[in-house]
């Protein structure tokens with residue numbers, strides 16, 4: 001399991017990377033936000049981007 005710290009676009013919580021029979025997905029540990037990784041990157045759906053430097057695909061802890 002991989003963790004993306006503070007990567008949740010909704011609550012800035014920690015997002016875990018998991019995969020099941022349907023494929024990989026991302027789930028926020030704090031608010032339960034679900035995101036299929038097929039939709040390319042959790043930063044792509046960030047609503048209120050405050051100039052984050054995260055490159056698409058890789059999210060690092062700020």
Ligand SMILES: [Zn+2]
Pocket residue numbers: 008009010011012013014028029030031032033
């Ligand atoms: Zn969240």
